[in-house]
Structure formats: C-alpha cells, structure tokens
Amino acid sequence: MSALLEVSDLTVRLRLGDEQREVITGTAFQIAAGEAMGLVGESGSGKSMTAKAIARLLPLGARVSGRVTFDGADVLALHGAELRRHRARVAVVFQDPRAHINPVRRIDDFMTESLRLLDDVPRAEARRRAAAALEEVGIDDPAKRLRQFPHELSGGMLQRVMIATALLSEPRLLLADECTTALDVTTQAEVMAILDDLRRDRGLAMLFITHDLELAGAVCDRTTVMYAGQIVETRGSQRLHDDPLHPYSAALVQARPSVTATAPRLNAIPGRPVSAFEAPGGCRFAPRCPHAVDACRSHDQQLTALDGGWVRCSWAAELRGRLLASSPASSSGENANA
Amino acid sequence: MPEDPILAVRGLRKQFGAHVAVDDLSFDLHRGRSLAVVGESGSGKTTVARMIVGLERPAAGTIVACGRDRSRPARGGAERKRRGREVQIVFQDPYASLDPRQSGAVLVDEVLRVHHDHDAATRRRITGELADLVGLDQRQINALPRDLSGGQRQRLAIARALATDPRVLILDESVAALDVSIQAQVLNVLADIRDERGISYILISHDLAVVRQLTDDAVVMRKGAVVEHGPTGRLLDDPQHPYTRMLRASVPGPGWKPARTLRPAAPPSS
Missing domain, CATH: 3.40.50.300 (P-loop containing nucleotide triphosphate hydrolases)
Structure with a gap:
C-alpha cells in the first residue's frame, strides 16, 4: 500500500x-x-x-x-x-x-x-x-x-x-x-x-x-521525535517509550516527572533546546548529550534503520538498552522529607 | 509539639458578584513543606494565590502568615513591604512579569534595595548568590530578558522572588509553559532551594506529575470548593473523591486510553 x-x-x-x-x-x-x-x-x-x-x-x-x-x-x-x-x-x-x-x-x-x-x-x-x-x-x-x-x-x-x-x-x-x-x-x-x-x-x-x-x-501507532529541525528517531510509540534508540528520546522520556512516583531528582537535560539555524555542526544534540564523544561533534549523523525504527545516532546500536539504565530508582511514592 | 504553621488559612471565601470563586478553604503550611492547590x-x-499575596481581598476567612494576619489590606507602606518580604509569587508567564529594559542584576538589586538595608557590595554579593542558586551565569544575570530563553527568564523570576528572602513562595503554574527538558531543570532548582533555605511552597498547578514531584500535601479544588485534601502521594495513588479520580484518570501514561469522561461512552461502532 x-x-x-x-x-x-x-x-x-x-x-x-x-x-x-x-x-x-x-x-x-x-x-x-x-x-x-x-x-x-x-x-x-x-x-x-x-x-x-x-x-x-x-x-x-x-x-x-x-x-x-x-x-x-x-x-x-x-x-x-x-x-x-x-x-x-x-x-x-x-x-x-x-x-x-x-x-x-x-x-x-x-x-x-x-x-x-x-x-x-x-x-x-x-x-x-x-x-x-x-x-x-x-x-x-x-x-x-x-x-x-x-x-x-x-x-x-x-x-x-x-x-x-x-x-x-x-x-x-x-x-x-x-x-x-x-x-x-x-x-x-x-x-x-x-x-x-x-x-x-x-x-x-x-x-x-x-x-x-x-x-x-x-x-x-508510531511516534517521531524531532530535535533542532531534524528527525532523530521514528519508532512504534510503545517501543520508543520502553526502549528508545536516540539519547534525546531517552532524555525526554526521563526528564518528565511521574504521576506515580516522586524521583529524588529529575533527569534534567543540561542546556536548552535549539532551532535548526542555531544548531552546531555534527550531531545537533551533542552539546547536551551525556554520551557524546568528539566524533559526534565533527560528523553529521544520518538517519539509519535499526530494529524496525529509524535513528540518527551512529552509536545507537551500542548504546541500545543502556539509555534508560542510568535513571535513578524512583522512590516508592514517599516524599523525600515526609 | 509541632511548630506553628508558617501560613494558616481558615474558611477563606471570595465572590465575584454572585459567582463564588473560593468557598471555605482551610489549610496549614509548615516550614520547608510544599502544598499543591x-x-x-x-x-x-489562582484566586487563592492572589488572596494570599494580597492582590484580592477575601470576602470571609483569615490568612495568617508568619504569625501575622493578612486578611485585610495592609495599613501603611511598612506593613505592605513586610508582607511582600514574607510571601512572594512567581507567575506562569515570565515574559509578562519582567521589565524588558531591566537586566536581571538590576532587577534583583532593586528588590534588595527596597526590602533590605544592604550596602552596594553586599547587594552585589547576594545577587551573585541568587544567580548561582537558580543556575544563571554571570552573562545571563546581566542580560536583558529578551536575550534569555523562557526557562532562563523563569529562573530569573524565581531569583527576583527569592531576593526578599520570603518564607513562602507561591508558584502559580510557574513551570507549566516550559519545555520538558527545561521544566526538569527548574523543578530540580526549586527542590534545591527548599532544601537549602527551608522555604515553603504553594504550587498552583493542573499538572499532577509536577504536583507529585514537588509537593507533600495537596488540595483538590473544583468550582471553588475543596473536594479532597491530603498527602500528595496518598491522594494520587488512592484518590477518594470521584472528581480527583477523574483528574487522575485523565493523565496519559503507559497503557492509558483516553475516555469520554464527561459523557457516557458512545455505543461501539462496528
């Protein structure tokens, strides 16, 4: 079709x-x-x-x-x-x-x-x-x-x-x-x-x-994530949420507070979102990415197929499964100073 | 023996003509704690917030902050200033609450000059400390609002509010308009400030995830009346009132399916 x-x-x-x-x-x-x-x-x-x-x-x-x-x-x-x-x-x-x-x-x-x-x-x-x-x-x-x-x-x-x-x-x-x-x-x-x-x-x-x-x-059914004028990931919505491929998608998933638990600290993304015309060369998310290396800043990233989705990060296959791992364990609904 | 609340509200009521905006609201807010409305x-x-800071006059009820009644308009400038020092507010839209011709440093300095007896060097030091606290660097605190992003402006608005060294900070949808990544930064800053200064927050919000993250207790209001009041975690995990349950059920999350909540579901179409 x-x-x-x-x-x-x-x-x-x-x-x-x-x-x-x-x-x-x-x-x-x-x-x-x-x-x-x-x-x-x-x-x-x-x-x-x-x-x-x-x-x-x-x-x-x-x-x-x-x-x-x-x-x-x-x-x-x-x-x-x-x-x-x-x-x-x-x-x-x-x-x-x-x-x-x-x-x-x-x-x-x-x-x-x-x-x-x-x-x-x-x-x-x-x-x-x-x-x-x-x-x-x-x-x-x-x-x-x-x-x-x-x-x-x-x-x-x-x-x-x-x-x-x-x-x-x-x-x-x-x-x-x-x-x-x-x-x-x-x-x-x-x-x-x-x-x-x-x-x-x-x-x-x-x-x-x-x-x-x-x-x-x-x-x-599907969700596409954009950053600085580019698509960084397209994937089935559920999988994007549970197993994101791009560091930015993962950061977005983790930055939001949850209605079911209080986090000791939110995983804020440093810096601020930029538009395409302000974006640096190489990977546009690199300045805010915890996984960025020098090669990210010098090479434009291409959107490539990975596991039924598309992702713009040359490290995606390597980082896979570890992007959400760094999240601090959410406390079980108790407030920190309760 | 628990200490006296920093803010005690009893039987608060406000009408606009025949419309009852707030009806019989009571709560206590203790030092270093946070309450969501x-x-x-x-x-x-929002009418509750405006009454507490003195922008609206209650029709009935009392508001006692730091042991002093503020339900009636202040008599004299000194009293008005003292009230301003004790309770501050940060609004939703930082574009509308900052003077476009004033840099952050000048703005904070002015608040310090009006409210405290510091010399210029001390004011400069405090301005620097406040900038650090909210995460604005030297260049940003000296920039005009138009050269700051939305998140930076909102952090400046928080720094300005903190300049009076308030005991209570009212956050009226203060993080609602921010991008997700910036909202997380500001929420973390707010948590740090509470830990460092023992300040108390009133968070006016429709966002239950933000409420969960920042507050200890919550009051749920509907059409001016309180429908539920309790510890935030309990209230969101096990809401008692049907309206609280409906609010909770409207929050998208894993497995969430939107429902036509206000009307009976349409018959399934085949």
Missing part, C-alpha cells in the same frame, strides 16, 4: 529581515491512510513548521525544498483551485481555537462559510451538516451552539467546534498541532478520545503534534 |  502522505528531504527556511533561517533540515516520513503518527519535540524542533509546510500555510517568504506528496499530488507545486482542494482534504487544528475564529460571527457562519462559498451548498443543508458534525464530536444541542458566539463557549467546547469544522470538508488527513495543550486535563482526555474515534470511524489519518510523549503514545 | 480552569486556584 502506498502512503497517503509522503514527505522526503523537506527543508524549510524562513525569512527574517535579510536573513534566511533554517527551521527544518531534510525531514522525511510517511503516513498511511487511517494511520496516526505522533510528532514530538520541544520549542524550535520544527514540528509545527512541518505541519505548516504540509498544509501549505508557511509564512510569506519561506523557502521550501524537497518533496511533499499527498494522495499522489505534488503538494509544493499546487496553486489556485487545486491548492484550495488540498487544504480542504488536509485539515489543521491548532492550539488556541480563539485565535482562529472570528469573534463577532456566530458559530454557524464560521462552520458553514467554506461549504457555502466554495462548494455552493445551500444554507439549510450546510447548517444541517454542521449540526451533524457537532454531534459527532460530542456536542449536545448543536442547534443552540450554532446560534452562539465564540465567547459563549468554553475552550474545550470551542476546540471541538474547530475539529467539527475541519470534518465538514471531508478531510483524509488531520494535522493536530498541540490541539489539546491549552485544555484542562479532563477535557484533553475527551478531545483525544474524539480524535481516536474519528480516526477509526472515518479512516482519518492523523499527524499528532505535541510536546508530550505519553499523550502521543496513547493515540499514535 | 490542584484544579482545572475556574476551580478558583
């Missing part, structure tokens, strides 16, 4: 004044129809820019090279009507729904605008479809919600409106960019459940972008 |  989305050698540079700043370097991955892939990274890793490149929503002046193929079409070459059709079939849901909805228009207008204007769907029919989509994402009394304004809805409700709106164009791929980060945890769980249902019921493929490895693991 | 949007947790 060929992939629904295929990204190869994608490099993105943004223009900042007279400067070109590289934010993604040679990214490559595939997503099959109905598959969910997690894309995890910290600030500057390039995970949001990857989504923007796929949806063709990069800021003006951005320079893109490489290939993005969606359902056989060359995405980077699309324009006019074809580009509009592409954007309908690739839906994007962002972190802050309030930044993406017109505050002075009713939910009804927002949801049905593209149906009425682009697809010439009559108003009553568009409204009926909008109500059905709201029901699908678990909103009761959709007729009432359609008459309301964005400020009358909570953040979680509004995010469900955004997802329902995305569904109206019958997308085949959903790009979810930190779409639950601003929500309360119970609402987050509910929105995640809705996304998971949609994937199964509609065969909707998903690129789930988040900083939270555990969250990605809960709904995604 | 856990809740979702609208639970009233």
Whole structure:
C-alpha cells in the first residue's frame, strides 16, 4: 500500500529581515491512510513548521525544498483551485481555537462559510451538516451552539467546534498541532478520545503534534521525535517509550516527572533546546548529550534503520538498552522529607 | 509539639458578584513543606494565590502568615513591604512579569534595595548568590530578558522572588509553559532551594506529575470548593473523591486510553 502522505528531504527556511533561517533540515516520513503518527519535540524542533509546510500555510517568504506528496499530488507545486482542494482534504487544528475564529460571527457562519462559498451548498443543508458534525464530536444541542458566539463557549467546547469544522470538508488527513495543550486535563482526555474515534470511524489519518510523549503514545501507532529541525528517531510509540534508540528520546522520556512516583531528582537535560539555524555542526544534540564523544561533534549523523525504527545516532546500536539504565530508582511514592 | 504553621488559612471565601470563586478553604503550611492547590480552569486556584499575596481581598476567612494576619489590606507602606518580604509569587508567564529594559542584576538589586538595608557590595554579593542558586551565569544575570530563553527568564523570576528572602513562595503554574527538558531543570532548582533555605511552597498547578514531584500535601479544588485534601502521594495513588479520580484518570501514561469522561461512552461502532 502506498502512503497517503509522503514527505522526503523537506527543508524549510524562513525569512527574517535579510536573513534566511533554517527551521527544518531534510525531514522525511510517511503516513498511511487511517494511520496516526505522533510528532514530538520541544520549542524550535520544527514540528509545527512541518505541519505548516504540509498544509501549505508557511509564512510569506519561506523557502521550501524537497518533496511533499499527498494522495499522489505534488503538494509544493499546487496553486489556485487545486491548492484550495488540498487544504480542504488536509485539515489543521491548532492550539488556541480563539485565535482562529472570528469573534463577532456566530458559530454557524464560521462552520458553514467554506461549504457555502466554495462548494455552493445551500444554507439549510450546510447548517444541517454542521449540526451533524457537532454531534459527532460530542456536542449536545448543536442547534443552540450554532446560534452562539465564540465567547459563549468554553475552550474545550470551542476546540471541538474547530475539529467539527475541519470534518465538514471531508478531510483524509488531520494535522493536530498541540490541539489539546491549552485544555484542562479532563477535557484533553475527551478531545483525544474524539480524535481516536474519528480516526477509526472515518479512516482519518492523523499527524499528532505535541510536546508530550505519553499523550502521543496513547493515540499514535508510531511516534517521531524531532530535535533542532531534524528527525532523530521514528519508532512504534510503545517501543520508543520502553526502549528508545536516540539519547534525546531517552532524555525526554526521563526528564518528565511521574504521576506515580516522586524521583529524588529529575533527569534534567543540561542546556536548552535549539532551532535548526542555531544548531552546531555534527550531531545537533551533542552539546547536551551525556554520551557524546568528539566524533559526534565533527560528523553529521544520518538517519539509519535499526530494529524496525529509524535513528540518527551512529552509536545507537551500542548504546541500545543502556539509555534508560542510568535513571535513578524512583522512590516508592514517599516524599523525600515526609 | 509541632511548630506553628508558617501560613494558616481558615474558611477563606471570595465572590465575584454572585459567582463564588473560593468557598471555605482551610489549610496549614509548615516550614520547608510544599502544598499543591490542584484544579482545572475556574476551580478558583489562582484566586487563592492572589488572596494570599494580597492582590484580592477575601470576602470571609483569615490568612495568617508568619504569625501575622493578612486578611485585610495592609495599613501603611511598612506593613505592605513586610508582607511582600514574607510571601512572594512567581507567575506562569515570565515574559509578562519582567521589565524588558531591566537586566536581571538590576532587577534583583532593586528588590534588595527596597526590602533590605544592604550596602552596594553586599547587594552585589547576594545577587551573585541568587544567580548561582537558580543556575544563571554571570552573562545571563546581566542580560536583558529578551536575550534569555523562557526557562532562563523563569529562573530569573524565581531569583527576583527569592531576593526578599520570603518564607513562602507561591508558584502559580510557574513551570507549566516550559519545555520538558527545561521544566526538569527548574523543578530540580526549586527542590534545591527548599532544601537549602527551608522555604515553603504553594504550587498552583493542573499538572499532577509536577504536583507529585514537588509537593507533600495537596488540595483538590473544583468550582471553588475543596473536594479532597491530603498527602500528595496518598491522594494520587488512592484518590477518594470521584472528581480527583477523574483528574487522575485523565493523565496519559503507559497503557492509558483516553475516555469520554464527561459523557457516557458512545455505543461501539462496528
């Protein structure tokens, strides 16, 4: 089966004044129809820019090279009507729904605008479809919600409106960019459940972008980890969590505090995450890596296959199984000074 | 005989019009201990923080810090300053709480000048010590906020708060916006500071993993009311109240499957 989305050698540079700043370097991955892939990274890793490149929503002046193929079409070459059709079939849901909805228009207008204007769907029919989509994402009394304004809805409700709106164009791929980060945890769980249902019921493929490895693991078959504009590891979500291959993935797994135990000390990663344009030559993670040797700093690392995954570290096979070993034993729920 | 709590809150209540933001909240915080106030949007947790630092006036109840009542507005500048010395707060967004034209060193020096009678050399020494404590180097403490990363800014905000030598530090979602690797650094710094200075924390947070890592006791709030109060470990391992259980069940982890918690599950589609 060929992939629904295929990204190869994608490099993105943004223009900042007279400067070109590289934010993604040679990214490559595939997503099959109905598959969910997690894309995890910290600030500057390039995970949001990857989504923007796929949806063709990069800021003006951005320079893109490489290939993005969606359902056989060359995405980077699309324009006019074809580009509009592409954007309908690739839906994007962002972190802050309030930044993406017109505050002075009713939910009804927002949801049905593209149906009425682009697809010439009559108003009553568009409204009926909008109500059905709201029901699908678990909103009761959709007729009432359609008459309301964005400020009358909570953040979680509004995010469900955004997802329902995305569904109206019958997308085949959903790009979810930190779409639950601003929500309360119970609402987050509910929105995640809705996304998971949609994937199964509609065969909707998903690129789930988040900083939270555990969250990605809960709904995604595979997870890709990015650092400084590059993919450092792609692997089955469970295996990435239990047996990471790249030192950065392992460090991310271990840096998060746990809800089940108090660690005497967290395994913080020294330094700060950098963007592609600030990254040093050689391995970009080397300055923060506890396993780095001189060769890491002088040689670019290639993404190579290892045990059903891909990893960008020439020591991965040697380090395997030892990356999580250095974790201090978690104390059994007792607080240090209790 | 246990010593008096450093902070004692009794029957605290706050209304905004007809809306009750905080209803009948009571807790004790002892020296060197940490208390979490856990809740979702609208639970009233930030209003609690604002009342303790004096940014909101309680409708009822008492707040006693370091043995002195602070439930009513301070009378006079000296009293206001003393309250500022005793209890400090660090907010979520370090971008919004630092003056963009002031370097960290100047900012900390100003706080030291306002609150203590030190000469310039002593202030410089203390500024250096505080920078060390939060892990900012010489260049970073002398840089403007715009030249610092989010994590460095938040550490500067902590250094600024510590400059008054407070007994209680309120952390209002102070690590929520930080990257995972930076959050771990700041949480470690906070643990070190507590061990070194015997300071007490109130952690306002929705993140149960952070709560577990940093606090001894926790209060769970929902719509202004306390639904559960107890040792953090016990509360998270064996939550009693249905709402605490729901919060706990919403945390992603190994084997976690998201559930439509607020509504009955949809019938399985085949």
